[in-house]
Amino acid sequence: MKILIESENYFYKKGLESLLQQSALESAVSDFGFITDDDSTEKSEITNITLRDSSISINLFKNTKKSDEPHISKEKSTLHIPFACKNKKITDIKRIIEKIIFIASMDRNDFINDDFYRITGLKKHEQLSLTETKIMLLLGRGNNIRNISRQINRSERTINVHFRNASRKMKLNKKTDFYNYAKFIVTCRRNERKTLCI
Numbered sequence: 001m002k003i004l005i006e007s008e009n010y011f012y013k014k015g016l017e018s019l020l021q022q023s024a025l026e027s028a029v030s031d032f033g034f035i036t037d038d039d040s041t042e043k044s045e046i047t048n049i050t051l052r053d054s055s056i057s058i059n060l061f062k063n064t065k066k067s068d069e070p071h072i073s074k075e076k077s078t079l080h081i082p083f084a085c086k087n088k089k090i091t092d093i094k095r096i097i098e099k100i101i102f103i104a105s106m107d108r109n110d111f112i113n114d115d116f117y118r119i120t121g122l123k124k125h126e127q128l129s130l131t132e133t134k135i136m137l138l139l140g141r142g143n144n145i146r147n148i149s150r151q152i153n154r155s156e157r158t159i160n161v162h163f164r165n166a167s168r169k170m171k172l173n174k175k176t177d178f179y180n181y182a183k184f185i186v187t188c189r190r191n192e193r194k195t196l197c198i
Contacts (some may be wrong), residue, residue: 001104016051016097019090020115023098026055048104052181055079057101057132059198062108077108078192080185082170084177092126127197132166135159137148137193140182 003020005013017034024032050057062075072162081100085093103120110116117124130135131152138148145163149156163178172178185193 001029001032001048001053002035003033004047005051007023007051007053009053010095019094020101023094027098027101027105028168029101046079049100052102052184054082054084055184056083058100058104060104060108060111071164072168072181073079075108077111077194078188079103079111079170079194080188081196081198082172082177082181083124084172086177096198102194122196122198126169128166128169128195129162132162132169133193134194136166136178136182136195137140137161137186138186139163139179140186154161170195 001024003018007013007016016064020034021032028082047057048059048061050059058079064153099120106119110119113119115181116122130154134152138151143151145156147158148154151157152159157190167173167175168179170178171179172181
């Protein structure tokens, strides 16, 4: 399992590295290691988990026994998880990291499987609805509530309700964390915008 931490905050990186190593040991994860900034390979093609200041990305690869390289040129699905650990207890952050390591160790076919939520212990009703996702993307593109209201022909009050519901599901209590995550998701390729709420 290859992990990359993208952050300018040295203490944040070291804290996450420590929690990740501890969780990997407890989960008996084999082939665990960190990717550094000086690695010359295309990071997104070999990384299982990428941690950022406002999000975590998990690449689920289709496991085939034929390839010598661990992940190069395999089919993958990318999941993005909102992640803001400010004002959270270490035990809560560790629980999230353990869940992420468990999901990252899964095969891509497990994600496509209907039992994904049951296997991971996540609840489907706690995931973003299509409307909440659409509003998040529009906010990430810089639209305000009034513009979104006009674009999708709903009242501003309804848009605010969807915004609050999305924030609650994503466990992002601060608007800036929500907007940072939304801006990040907008930059992702269209087929890699799947948000998973843990």
